[in-house]
Each structure stands twice: as C-alpha cells, then as structure tokens.
Amino acid sequence: GCSSGLTGGGSEDAADGPIKIGMLAPFSGSESAFGEYMQNGAQLAVNEINADGGVLGRDLELLVEDDACDATTAVSGANKLVTDGIVASVGGYCSGATLPTLPIFDEAGIPMVIPAANSNELVDQGLPGVFLINGTGDQQAEAAVTYAKQIGATNVAVVDDATSYSADLAGAFTEQATAAGLDVAVSETITPGENDYSAVATTLATEQPALVYWTGYYQEGGLIARQAQDAGFDGVFLVADGSVDAKFAEIAGEGYTENVVGTFTQTPDMIEGADQWIADYEELAGDPPGPYSTQAYDAVRVMAQAIEDAGDTEFDNVVAGLEGLKDFDTFAGPLTFTDTHTLSGGGFVIVSIDPATGAFVLKDDLQG
Amino acid sequence: MMQLIWNGLIVGSFYALVALGYSMVYGIIKLLNFAHGDIYMLGAFVGFFTLSAFGISNETSIPLLLVVLLLSMVTTGLIGVGIERIAYRPLRRSPRLAVLITAIGVSFTLEYGVRQIFGPNPEAFPIRLESSGFDVLGMRVTASQIVLVVIAAVLMLVLAHIVERTRQGRAMRAIALDPTGAQLMGVNVDRVIAMVFFIGSALAGAAGVMAGAYYGSIDFLMGFIIGLKAFTAAVIGGIGNLYGAMLGGVLLGMLESFGSAWFGGEWRDVFAFGFLILFLTLKPTGLLGARVVERM
Amino acid sequence: MTLLEVKDADVVYGRVHALRELSFTVGEGEIVCLLGNNGAGKSTTMNMLSGLVRPRSGSVTWQGMDLTTAKPWDIVAAGLIHVPEGRRIFSTMTVHENLLLGGYTVRDQKAIATRLDEVYGMMPRLAERRGQQGGTLSGGEQQMVAIGRALIGGPKLLLLDEPSMGLAPLVVKQVMEIVASVNAAGTTVLLVEQNARAALKIADRAYVVETGSATLEGPAADLAKDPRIIEAYLGG
Amino acid sequence: MARDLDHALKHVPLRAPAPLYERPQPPKGVFSSQRGFMRALGLVAVLLVAVLPFMDASRYTMSIATSALIYVMLCMGLNVVVGYAGLLDLGYIAFFAVGAYISGIFTTVLGWPMWAALIATIVACITAGIIIGAPTLRLRSDYLAIVTLGFGEIIRITANNLKITGGPSGIHGIPTWSFGPWGFDDGFNLFGIDFPERVVFYYFVAAVVIVVGVIGAGRLAKGRLGRAWKAVRDDEDAAEAMGINTYIAKISAYIIGAVWAGMAGQLMATHLSAISPNSFQFLYSALILMAVVLGGMGSTPGVIIGALFVSLAPELLRDFAEWRYLIFGVLLVVVMLFRPSGLWPATAVLPWLRRTRPTPPAFTEATAVPASVMESVDGTPTTEAHEGDRA
Amino acid sequence: MSALLEVRDLRLQFGGVTAVDGLSFEVREGEILAVIGPNGAGKTSAFNCISGFYLPTAGSVVFDGKAIVRAVPAIWRRLGLVNLLQSFGFYRVLPSRVTKWGMARTFQNLRLFRELSVLENVTTAMHANLREGFWSTLLHTPGYRRAEAACVREARGWLDFVGFEDDEQLYVTQLPYGEQRRVEIARALATSPKLLLLDEPAAGLNFNEKQTLMRLIRKIRGLGVAVVLIEHDMGLVMELAERIVVLNYGKEIADGAPEDVKRNPAVIEAYLGVYESEDAS
Ligand SMILES: Nc1ncnc2c1ncn2[C@@H]1O[C@H](COP(=O)(O)OP(=O)(O)OP(=O)(O)O)[C@@H](O)[C@H]1O
Ligand SMILES: Nc1ncnc2c1ncn2[C@@H]1O[C@H](COP(=O)(O)OP(=O)(O)OP(=O)(O)O)[C@@H](O)[C@H]1O
Ligand SMILES: CC(C)C[C@H](N)C(=O)O
Ligand SMILES: [Mg+2]
C-alpha cells in the first residue's frame, strides 16, 4: 500500500485485507545472521495461524524490514512499515536500533512485542505499547548469579563486548553479584569482530576466577572460551543467551566445551515434544532454527492472541489485550506481562553443551 | 609483562602480514586498497571451501595446513590480480580518490558475495592448530604460535628482500615514483603492478588461512577490522616502506596488548589510536618513512 | 641505411591535432635534429616514438619492424631510448639506483658495469653524488642523470628532448660534446633542441617541424645558413 | 568608478595599471551561461524539496527524505574538507557524532532548548576541529587520513564507554525542534491542507537549514577563503608563495567542515530522537566520502547527487534485502569506472556551452605544451590525453 | 639608498651537502640583479631560504627591515628540538608572511594551480590584500561584492600588464608554456611585491618569447619593483642585469657589473667556459 498525497501514512487498517504485522531485524551488517532466524520463526507462526483461520477471520501478513542494527536504517525501516500499513510490530533485535523506533510506532499507534532486544531502556521510557518477551538483562543476571552461588563460586569475572545488550547485562550482573556477596574480580570489555582475545584470556588465566560470565555473542564467545583455556583458565565459562548456539562449540573446538554453561530461556530442543516444531521450521527455512527463532515465533503468537482478544486492531484495545494475557503458552513457559510490560520470571535456565552434538541442552532449570 | 609482549607479537604478525600487502599496493599505485582486508577473508574462505569439499574437519596436521596455505595463496593472488585488472587498472589515470571508492565497492562486493555463498554465520575452520602450550620466560607459548611467527617472519623477509634489493623491486619503486618514467626505462608497468597485487594478495590470503587455523573461526566480515588495523600499521611504519609495515604491525600489536592491560579492553583502541596520533604529530613520516624533500 | 622511418603520422589529443601527417627518417649513425617553435609537436613526436602516445594514423618503422602500436617497454627493448622533457628522475631513489634502472632491460650485468663506469667517467659530478636522492639534485645534475641513465640502456637510437634546458652554458657545451661522442661511438641520435645554434652544430641533418608537420629538411650546415631559420630560431 | 573599489583592497604599495581594455563579459541568461543555468537548477531543486510533501507525505518518504537531506548537509561539509581543501578525512563522521551527542546530551540530560543546544554544538565542533586539526594538519594526506580515521574511532569508542553518552545504547528521547508554540507534535494545517505528521514539519525544518547550509558552503568556496582552499589543494608551496597561510586555510576548512557536520548531527539526533555509537562507525565515514567522490569533489551539484545516491540507494534497494550491499558494491565500481571524476565533476561544462579551442596557429605565435601537461600521459599508451577538451 | 634585501653569511646544509656556503649579498630598491652559477651552485636553494621555504643552517636574511631568518635559542638546538619547533611554526617566518611583506617569487618548475582558471590563479594571489570577512562572504554583502570586483579588476590589470591576451577562463594547463610563464609572473605581481624573485624564467622559451620576457622584466622594474633573477641564458642576463652575483659551490665568487663579471677569470672557468657571444640568445 503506497500511500500517497497529503494525508500521509498513519496506520489505517484496510479492514478487509490481511492484518499486516511488521518486523524489523538485522539482515545486513555484523548481526545479519539473526535476521533470518527471526524472520523464519515469525513466518512459521504466521503460517500456522493462517492455516488455523487467521485472526479475527482475517489472514496475517508479515512484513519484514532490515534495520542493520543501526539507528538510521531502523528509523527508515520503521517508517516504511508504518507507511505500509502495519498494525502491530513483532521485531527488534538490537536495542540500540530498536530504541529510536519506539516513538515512531508509538506515534503511529502501533503496539510492539519485541522478541529479542531486551535492554531495560526499552521499557524504562514507559511507552504504553512496548512489550518485551525476551527476559531482561536484570532477569538474566539474576539467573547467572543464582547459578554462581549454586556452584559455590565466590570470585567471579564478567566480560562484555561493548554492545548495549552485553554491557547492560554485564552491569546488571556486577551489581547483583556484588549485592549477593560475590567478588567480581575481573570486569573486561572486548571489541567484537576480531580474532585475538589473548588480553582477556591472559587476565582470566592470571586472576583465575571460579566463574566468568561472558555476556556477548557466540562468535567471540567461542574464541574467548578457547583462548582463555589455552592460557590456563580452568573455571566455569558461563555465557549469556547471545552465545547460546550450536556454533559456539564448533568455534571453541573439541575439548574446550566441558566447562561451558549458559543462561538461556528455553528453546524447543529443550522442551519435550518440540521435535515437530523443529521439523516444521526446517521445512520452511531449510535450516535448523537458531537463536531467537522461538522468541520471534512466540512474539507473533502473542500479538495474534492479543488482537483476537481485543476484537479489533485499535491500539488501546490491543494493548489491553496484551496486558490481559494470562499464562499464555510460550517456549519460555507461561507468559503474563508485568506492569512494566516485561516477563514476570524471564524463564531463564542453565544450559550446557552436549559433547556429542555441540548443541546446548538443559542442565538445570534453577527451580531447586 | 613478557606475556603481554608475546601476545602483542602474535597479533602483530597477522597485522604485519596484511599490512605488507597494503603497503606494497599503496607504495606502487598510491591506492588505499580497502578491499585488502577482504582478501584476507577470502583466503580463509578458500581454505575452508577446499577442506570442506574434501570432507576434512577438525584436523591438526601441519603439512595439510601448508598445502592449503599454498593453494589459498595462489587463489587469492589470482583474485587480487583480477580485481586490479577489472576495477583498478581502468582508473589508473583518474583522480586518486576515484580508485579509493572502487576499492570500497570491491570490498562490499567481496564481503556480501561471500555472505551470499557461505551465509552470514561464522564457520569453524576445519584445521585446528595444536594449542597446548608451555611456559618460557614467564610467558605461555604454544608450538603453533612459534610456527606462526616463523612463517610470517620468513614470508616478510623474503618479500622485503625482493623489493629492496632486486631489479624487479627497483622497478616497483620506480613505478611508484613515476609510472611514465618507469615505462621509458623499459619496465612493463602492467605486469609489475599485477605482480605486486599477486604478492600482496597472496600474503593476505596466507594470513587469512593462518588466522583460520589458529583462531578457528571465520566469517564474512573478518577482514574489515584487520584491514583497518593493517592500514594503521602500514602508516605507523611509514607507508610504502616494507620493513616499516612489519615494524608497524608488531608495534600496533604491542600497543593493543599493553593498551588493554593498562586501560581495559574498552579503551584499547583509544589508546592505540591516541598513541598513533601523538606519534605522527611528532614524527610525521612514520617509523621508517623517508622524509620526502620536495624541490621548489 | 634508414634506421627509423616515420610516415604520415597523426596524433590527436582530445581536440588538439598535435601531429599532422608528419614524415621523416633517421639514418644509421646520424644525429638528426628537430627544430620548431613551442608547441610545434616535437615532444609529441618523441612520445610517439617511445610509445607513450599512439598515432591515430600513419606508421613508425624501425629496422623494418613496425612499432606503430608497440608498448613502451617493447620499444625500449628494441633499442630506442627516450630522455624525456622534464627529465623524469625517480626522486627518492639514489643517483646510482636511477642509473641502474636505465639498465632494466639489459640482461648482461658486465655490460651494465662497464657502461656505469663510462658514465661516471664522463660526468664526474654524478660519481660525487651517487648516493644522493635524485629529487634533491639541482636541475643540471638531474639532466645529467637522465642522459646517463639512457646510456646505460645501450641505446641504438637515443631520443633526446631538450637536453640543454636549464643547463649552465658550460654544461650545455659538455652535453653536446657527450652527444657527439656517443654518436661517434655508434649510437644514432634524434635531438630536439630549443638551443638551435648548439644543436645544428653537432647535427648531421635537421627537420623543421611546424604545427605538426615537417616543413623543411636538409643538412644541418645548410639550414644554419638559411635566412628563414636564422630569423625564426637563431635570432638575427 | 574603478577607484570606488579601492577601499575593498587593503592598502597595497603596488597596484596594477588599469586594464587596457574591458574583457568581454560572459553572457547572461539561463541557457547561455553556466552560472545562470546553475542558479536556475538550484532554484528548481529548492522548489522540488519544497513541494515533495505535497506529493507524498507518507512517513516513510518524509523520513528517508529528511535523512537524505541531512546527508546532503554532511556531504557539503566534507566537500569543503576533501573537495576544496584536498584533505583526505576518513573520520569525518566524528564531527557528526559530536554534533549529535552534544545536542542529545544538552537537550535530554540538561534539558536545554534545541536552539541553545545548537550554539553548544557549534562551539563543540569548532573546538573538536581545532583539537584534531591543530597538531595534525601538517601531515601529508595519507597520514592525515589515518589520523582522522583514528580520531573518528576514538570519538565513537569514547561515546560507547562513557556514562553521560548513554554507553552503547546511546541517548534517546531527544526532543524535536520547536519554535515557541510551533512544535507540531500533533500535525498542522497549511493552506487548508492537513499534515498529520510531525515528520512533515521536521522535514521542513531540516530542509530550511540544509538549503542555507548548501548555499553557504557554496558561497564560501567562491570567495577569498575558497580560493585559498583550492590553492592549497593544488599546490601547497605555491599557495604559501601567494601569501596564503596554508595552515590557517586548512584549519579553517576543517572547522567549517566540522561545524557543518555538527549541525547535520544535531538535525539527525532530533530526526531520529535517539542516537547510539553504532551509527558513527568508520563505515559511515567511508560512505560519506564515497558520496562526495562519487558525485564529484568540489562540485555542489555533484555532491548533492552523490549524497542522495548514497543515502537513498540502500533504501531503494531495500526490497533486495540481503542482496543490497552486494548490489551497492557492484554499482559503485561500475559508476566509478564510467565516471571516474564523479557523476557531476567540478570542471563540468554544460554540453551546449562547450567551446572548442582553436588549433595553434603556425610559426610566430605558436602555442606550447607545458611539461606539466605530460604528467597526464601515464600508464597505458593512449591517443587521448585526458581533459584535453576542458575548454 | 638602503638595501631592500640583505643576505649575510647564509648557510644551508643537507646532511653532508653544503648547498649554500656563507653567501652574502644585497639587493637595492628597484634594481635588476642576476644570480648565475653552475648547476647545483645553490642558486635555487638560496632563493628558497630567502623566501622562507627552507630554513637555513645559519646566517641572516633581512628584507625591508624585517628579519626573515629567526635566531633559535641555543637551548633548543642543544635539545635537538629545532626542527620540531620550526615545523610547528616557531622560530621561523612562513613563506606566506614573507610574501605579505612584499617579496614574491616564481618557481624553477612552473607551479601554477592546475585546477584553477587563469583568472583564478591570479585572483588567488590577492589573498592577503583582500578585505573579505567570513560573514560578508556568507551573506554576499555589498562590501564583499565590491572586494570581489576589485580583485577581479586588479587581476585583469596584471594579466594585461604581462601581455596575456588569451581567454582568462581557460585552465592553465591548456596554455602554451610561454603563456604559463607569463601567468606565473602576473600571479606573483598580484601579491603586490617590492621584490620579485624569478627562477630561470626563460628556460624553455624560444627566441621570440625571450625577447618579450626581457621587455616585461624591464617594465616590472619600471614599476619600482626590484627583480632578482636566476638564469642560464647569458644573452638575456648580460642585456638585462644591472648587477650580477655569481655563485659556485654555494659561495659567491663574483659580484659586479655585467661587463666585469663577464671578464672575471674565475667566472669564466667555473661557469661560462670561453664565453662565446654566439651561444647567447
Ligand atoms: N597531453 C596533452 N593534452 C593536450 N594537448 C597536448 C598534450 N600534449 C601536447 N599537447 C598539444 O600538442 C601540441 C604539440 O605539443 P608538443 O609538446 O609536441 O610541442 P613541442 O614542440 O615539444 O613544444 P615545446 O618546445 O614547448 O616543448 C601543443 O599544441 C600542445 O598544446
Ligand atoms: N633537499 C636536498 N637534499 C640534499 N641536497 C640538496 C637538496 N636540495 C638541494 N641539494 C643540493 O644542493 C645543491 C644546490 O642546489 P640548487 O638547486 O640550489 O642548485 P642551482 O644553483 O639552483 O642549480 P640549477 O642551475 O641546476 O638549478 C645541489 O648540489 C643539490 O644537489
Ligand atoms: C541477545 C540479543 C537479543 C540482545 C540484543 N542484541 C539487544 O541489543 O538487546
Ligand atoms: Mg617539447
């Protein structure tokens, strides 16, 4: 729908055509690997819902735009989605690129369920239409601290990669760990996109913390895990959700994954009976699901449910629908939004690497 | 302390290998070849592709590595020559910055071309260098690191000898100074420039394979940062000067190593670049760059 | 015997028609001089012979071989060596390296060594400055390097474009002597000179080039007496 | 009347004798003079910018048009540095960042109004220009390139690490421009036509600033300062010999470039309402430089075209998703191969105004080839020496 | 009348090479002085020192009562920081300054602004004399317009003065060599000099052009501008110069009227050879 003329964009719903929902994700640039995982996850949900008769009797249509993990590209992408007439947004991977899109969707009256981006700042602004379904940094940090205490670590380290997600999480971890009486002995930052992390590795080897929390992505995570162990570090290598991917083990290499564990929300392969979902995904995408495929899938379903509950696509009604969700079934467990539009629990568990497949598998649900 | 120096030396060798090609190409046609880092990436992917095609994974054999190294060097060398032929040669008589832009264009093309073929995810390199280490002089050293540094040093010294001492090297420098004049000396300018691209690209390709085997992971953007770093190293050393490029690479590696130790990883590049700026302000021609006195 | 023959050569730069059906010949062992005003096309002729510019039509024949479209490096290998206008010294290379480059196409290392000695003998100033960077030489010193460099290549035909430009009177004389002696040793020379008087003294034959064509031709001694030449090039 | 002009020159001991004859004045008129045509073209461009919202006021169009205009501003600034003064700057985005961050911090953290932040931005950019320029402008171009690149990275990393700049997630909630009561948060009405969107209002704000910026940069380039820049670019020593303090000329180009970028940064910060260090990576410095070179260095229409190309091409290629950078890369190479001096070079002469230079007359009044012209004959042999037909 | 330019014991060394070795001479107001000497004698180097481009190792240069070469305190010398300080503009007078004081020069190899038109080349030289501020340029005030007009008028005046009659809008690279030389001189004059240094102005010119050049140099002197020229063309030098300074190996070996210099045996030996009048023209 190319709206032309003076009346401009806005989000008037065509009322009889498909219900358009938009997704911003990175398809170019350094984070571009994640865009496809998210798009496929979301598309799978859309297909399933449409096969079931759609929402309010209308089909869903997924519109995807690249945000390149960059503010400018994200803003024009968001504006394009608005212009194209979406009524809801289910995108957002990089917090830095998602932040500037918030006022655009807000002004246009478009509710957002953000599947991956999880900086606290997204909800700190208190915009009515913003919902996060990925656990926030605070929640994930809490899981990490719980685990650290559980294994009896007293001195811990944290390494981040200077991106907003990673730095936020590292900050939250440091704060909570200190509050819990742990000693955060090392706090390092690396530059992503490089190969050599011997500086960090050397520090870890000399300081020998019992546990190090890596809050960045698997590309660098695998390298750091390996280089740290080569340098002589032998504590626990705890990684955050950005690193939970089968590639981690491949990059780290054989023999470097025994002491690697991660904080993660549950994924299908950890849930009984999700094989079918994975098979469906592979049929659609041709590749196995990756990080944030499930969250994107869930985001669409959550949004669809809220619209169904609202009875129309009016902003206020959909927001009410989202706020009214009770124990909605998602991969990360039953979902109910808190007052601040985040997940109540976060649903973080501890995962470890299966030496046979290199995939992350459930190790501890932290319930005990 | 010793460990910091050693760490710096390892990274520095990679920078130096890539910087060498940068400096050569710059030296001869005054082109900041932004695609050079991507040749490094291509080298890694050529190695990855061949090895995967033969179904090899998780190997540690050094002879195999050398074979792959050679193969990648030849391939990237040829690709480098091809790029020069298509994208740079037609612009030899155009404003300098025009070629800079095609170089950026080539860089995009290579990066996203590889992305379309191999996908955006990082890949694990099929050959892994043995990485158990031993301690000497208070630093932890692995055998593969030593091999690495030795290979790099040998490649670099051979090259520097060629350029500084041989007839072809003299021809290269002559072209750098005045291509028309060089032609009048009977120098086949096209061939010499192609040769420079071949050598420079092959070196970058070698560095790419070595990085793949040493670090274990490769991705389509891996050349970007190292390209910048190599450029920086080449300039620190005095751009166009090959020994300078080597020295610059190692120095930059050290700077980074000490920078992150003293100021933390987040300030490392600020330290390295800050040092660079200060240094160039005081010594505007880099470490070994000749001061060119221009005649009035 | 005719060594070089240029026939009806036309060179065009964009909209400037620099050579128009230029024809001339150079015989073995001769010194041939091209005279002409600024912009007449003398340097263009030289550049065409050394392959830096290509004629649009016409032909260049060298010892029966067609050089019209040959590449500069092949032309050098064939024995035509050009000392260009503006000298084109490699500025950050030493005098010695500059001279060595002159021998780029020469395989025989011994020949290079003897010629180097000869050149240093002929121009002692260069021996004095052999380690100095070419770019820092004075104008005259650079001119000597340029000529010396060409000699190291062992030219069959030496193309000299205004070799006396910027030289002290004494050196002009020396250069002319060098040219004469090189010629005596068997090298054919094609000379372009603004200093017509000095040039005509050593030349065997001369051509007058006007707006891209050869308009007058004859033995140098005759031309030096031609009133038209005297008025236009020698000045009263 | 000639003597009326005297006080325009400082007192000088030596004055030229009056011209012997009046040289023919260049013709006037839109199609018969380069200048007239360019002015007309500029007017058309301004008109186009003004009527765009009346043709398509969708959020998307307005948003990318605003971004594109801001790019134009940015590129005009870089053009002063690279195109006029010939200083290769690979970290130009740093000044953009300084502008964006200063206005972001002053308006959000300190709560200043936008116009006050503008002053702070300009002051900060001048300072930044001096800090980086003062010690480094003596370097020759390639060294300058790396120093500026380093400076760009330093600014970005610093922004990424500091608290006040919001760390990696940057600053958000930057207020829009408003003029007293006119903030147009709820849209506005013009000539009875309803503009529902703030974006349209903001588009006009940006357009006005940028038109002024473009004209200003163009004017500076034509005056005394602009001549000094170009002289420095062509030949630094000769410029010194002409009484131009090359250092001051360069640093003034730098400062003006910085201010233009800073203003663009402020516009961008308000346009996006949020900024983060990610937007100031080296890649963007390269993109802006690309815009300037691609369009034609030192040429206002060229730079505008280049800026529009570089900012809009990725948008127009959006539908190709993953392919777009690949296509963009190939496109760049192809465009440069066909137009090596840019799409609209500074030396371009309108085709119908080209004059042929008469071939040199014979004998007495012959013309000559300067030795310097030969400089262009280089590389491969050719019958066509470049730019021989500039006249 | 006092000297306009006074050079005392000027010394310039490059590593081991002494390019200028204790040179002293002076230029009086309004005279034409020729500097001759073998290739590499240090003529151009001396020019470069005088006009502020090179920093001499020792000696003093005073132009119009102002010191061009500044003394550096010994402490900096001892610390070895002289070059660094001078490269930052301390203890030196920049060429642009020298030009503003009234000394203009041309270069041995033409140094015109190749991407500027003939007119722009000359207007650029008016830089120091022009009253144009930043804001007036931005706003195109009447003052700015007047200054621009004056600048163009003045530049045209100089172009006419040197006899340039071609199209002023051409790029300089499109001009014949002789015309380029003329434009370079016009450009130097436009800086409004009291002293003009010409480095081999006749090189590459043909007979007729040299005649024109001589007339032009006389005309310049007629304006009251002193001219110092380096030249190898003895005919031109002998006819034009009122006084000749001869250099050899950086030292002055003769200074005097043309007739005397011509017969000076040292000069004949080092430079002229057996002077043949016919070689000159
Ligand atoms: N690269 C070029 N581009 C355009 N025109 C050129 C070029 N080179 C030479 N010309 C033109 O070709 C004509 C002949 O020039 P050429 O250099 O051959 O003259 P010349 O006889 O050597 O003069 P001079 O005595 O000044 O060296 C001149 O009109 C000149 O303007
Ligand atoms: N930058 C430098 N480094 C080393 N030596 C230099 C440098 N500049 C000049 N020289 C030397 O200083 C001496 C004087 O050179 P200069 O150019 O002043 O000579 P000149 O008298 O102008 O000669 P010409 O008549 O040939 O132009 C020369 O021997 C030259 O080699
Ligand atoms: C793990 C990722 C979903 C975090 C995301 N990159 C963010 O910026 O919030
Ligand atoms: Mg010539």
Ligand SMILES: [Mg+2]
């Ligand atoms: Mg000289």
